[in-house]
Amino acid sequence: MIARAAPPPEDLAGASAEVLDRLFDVVTARRSADPSISHSARLLSRGTAKVAQKFGEEAVECLIEAVAGNSNKLVGESADVLYHLIVMWVDAGLHPSEVWAELMRREGTSGIAEKAARRTGA
Numbered sequence: 001m002i003a004r005a006a007p008p009p010e011d012l013a014g015a016s017a018e019v020l021d022r023l024f025d026v027v028t029a030r031r032s033a034d035p036s037i038s039h040s041a042r043l044l045s046r047g048t049a050k051v052a053q054k055f056g057e058e059a060v061e062c063l064i065e066a067v068a069g070n071s072n073k074l075v076g077e078s079a080d081v082l083y084h085l086i087v088m089w090v091d092a093g094l095h096p097s098e099v100w101a102e103l104m105r106r107e108g109t110s111g112i113a114e115k116a117a118r119r120t121g122a
C-alpha cells in the first residue's frame with residue numbers, strides 16, 4: 001500500500017470535478033487549434049488509435065509508480081492519466097457528465113454485491 005504524501009488542502013475540497021470539467025472544455029476547444037502550439041490538438045489530429053495508445057502508456061507509467069510505492073511520482077502520473085483520459089473522451093465525443101452520472105448511479109452499491117447480482121442475473 002502507498003502512504004499518502006500529504007492530505008489534500010482543505011480549500012481544494014469539492015474542486016475535483018470542476019478542474020476536470022474545465023480541462024475538458026479546454027481540450028474540446030483545442031480540437032480546432034494549431035497542432036504546432038497545442039499538444040491536445042496534435043494528439044487529436046493523430047487519430048483515435050494514437051489517442052488510445054497514449055492513454056495506455058500513461059496508465060502503465062502510473063501503475064509502475066504505484067507498484068514501486070512512489071507516491072509523489074504517482075501524483076504526476078495520475079494527472080497525466082486524467083489528462084489523456086479526457087483527450088480520449090473528447091476524441092470519442094463523450095461528455096464528462098455521462099461519466100459523473102454513471103459514478104453517481106453506482107454510489108452506495110458495493111462492487112461485491114454488484115458482481116454477485118450479475119452472476120445470478122438478479
Ligand SMILES: N=c1c2ncn([C@@H]3O[C@H](COP(=O)(O)OP(=O)(O)OP(=O)(O)O)[C@@H](O)[C@H]3O)c2ncn1[C@@H]1O[C@H](COP(=O)(O)O)[C@@H](O)[C@H]1O
Nearest residue numbers: 023026027030037038039040041042043054079080083084
Ligand atoms: N494536463 C495537461 C497535460 N498533461 C500532460 N501533458 C503533455 O503530454 C505530453 C506527454 O508527453 P509524451 O512525450 O509522452 O507524448 P508525446 O509528445 O505525444 O510523445 P510521442 O508518443 O508522440 O513520442 C507532454 O508534452 C505533456 O506536457 C499535458 N498537456 C496539456 N495539459 C492540459 O491541457 C491544456 C491544453 O494544452 P495544449 O493543448 O498543449 O494547449 C493545458 O493548459 C493543460 O491544462
